[in-house]
Amino acid sequence: MTTTDNIDPAEIEKFNSLAHRWWDPDGDFKPLHDINPVRLAYIQARTDLSDGEVIDIGCGGGILTESMARLGAAVTGADMAEKALSVARLHAHESSVVVTYETATAERMASTRPGCFNTVTCLEMLEHVSDYPATVQACADLAAAGGNLFFSTINRNPKAYLLLVLGAEYIMNILPRGTHDYAKFIRPSELCRAIRAAGLEVCEVKGLSYNPFTRNGSIGEDVDVNYLVHARKPNDTHPS
Numbered sequence: 001m002t003t004t005d006n007i008d009p010a011e012i013e014k015f016n017s018l019a020h021r022w023w024d025p026d027g028d029f030k031p032l033h034d035i036n037p038v039r040l041a042y043i044q045a046r047t048d049l050s051d052g053e054v055i056d057i058g059c060g061g062g063i064l065t066e067s068m069a070r071l072g073a074a075v076t077g078a079d080m081a082e083k084a085l086s087v088a089r090l091h092a093h094e095s096s097v098v099v100t101y102e103t104a105t106a107e108r109m110a111s112t113r114p115g116c117f118n119t120v121t122c123l124e125m126l127e128h129v130s131d132y133p134a135t136v137q138a139c140a141d142l143a144a145a146g147g148n149l150f151f152s153t154i155n156r157n158p159k160a161y162l163l164l165v166l167g168a169e170y171i172m173n174i175l176p177r178g179t180h181d182y183a184k185f186i187r188p189s190e191l192c193r194a195i196r197a198a199g200l201e202v203c204e205v206k207g208l209s210y211n212p213f214t215r216n217g218s219i220g221e222d223v224d225v226n227y228l229v230h231a232r233k234p235n236d237t238h239p240s
């Protein structure tokens with residue numbers, strides 16, 4: 001890592017130290033397992049996962065990555081937490097699912113494979129980097145013209161703080177303490193501004209809600225806490 005990398009080393013260390021917990025459906029990443037079916041269905045309804053290549057930025061242990069590969073996608077997962085990637089590789093191998101995993105930031109992937117991916121996913125990751133607009137720009141660079149991009153993160157307001165930091169981490173213990181840093185939460189308007197500044201079109205912003213009692217995720221209009229953005233890279237326009 002160099003000081004110019006868009007990486008928060010404390011964040012990477014946190015995810016490395018939790019690496020062995022990724023695939024325990026009742027463990028530290030339980031909410032990600034529980035919301036995965038609805039976010040996967042959302043993505044699948046808006047992009048053709050079997051058309052071209054897919055990249056999952058900040059893939060962690062590969063919960064979403066592997067689920068897209070199971071649907072026939074040719075997926076690369078990129079993350080900077082080496083131990084999370086070791087777990088991801090092992091799990092894919094044991095499950096006979098083909099996924100390519102690389103230790104890389106979005107920026108590094110964009111410098112080697114710009115314009116190569118018809119689908120780019122970057123879920124629950126932007127709130128862990130030091131410069132999220134730079135990550136959004138790198139995702140835009142990775143996308144092919146006409147490609148679909150999906151971002152999800154956490155809104156910054158008192159409700160999100162109460163539910164996600166106090167509620168989930170400190171009262172209900174459904175997330176490890178210290179998982180989230182409130183100051184890094186991103187308002188939908190801020191994320192949409194970064195998405196447009198990267199040359200992308202915002203297609204839709206939807207809320208992603210999680211009920212810890214029923215363990216169900218759902219997609220709707222309430223963007224107060226967790227939310228998803230579908231964006232598209234414009235088709236190449238050729239001056240006449």
Ligand code: SAH
Pocket residue numbers: 006007008011012015016032057058059060061062063064078079080081084104105106122123124125128129
């Ligand atoms: N996207 C996955 C995992 C989210 S957890 C899912 O939704 O299931 C956030 C992940 O982002 C962690 O695995 C962490 O290591 C990774 N991450 C944080 N900063 C990163 C960076 N600068 N480059 C790549 N990955 C990063």
